[in-house]
Amino acid sequence: MDGSNYIKVFTGSFIITQFIVDKLEAVGINAIVKDESESGRLAGFGASIQGQQDLYVNKEEEKASLAIIEAVSSDLEA
Template sequence: MGLIKIFSGSEILALQLKDKLESIDLNVVIKDNIQSARLGGFGSADLAVELFIQETDFHKANPVIEAFRMSI
């Protein structure tokens, strides 16, 4: 199994969702393209932070992800 992308958006929203997922004992991987672009000397997009989880954890994470999406 591999990682699946569950969110792409602003850093603030990504960190909120990450905290919610970690509160139910899920490991979350963050890909921060904003920092990568800054360090490389390039500009960045607004939706440059992505969250990934293990495919096998999706059934546990889905209710949290849906509740989060409904709240924003």
């Protein structure tokens, strides 16, 4: 996503990524999920890491997003 106003803030499994997306949407942050393995599968190619998704947010929302991601990560580790 070079040249855009979006920045990657997280890479993880489908389940954790979707949980974070829900938390972000709850506070009005719209995230973009990029799944290379699914894109490759649909195009007939394979991916090296299955099930990993990248999460992008607007650069202006990066700080707030990272705080939410950190809170989710802490909760999952507890």
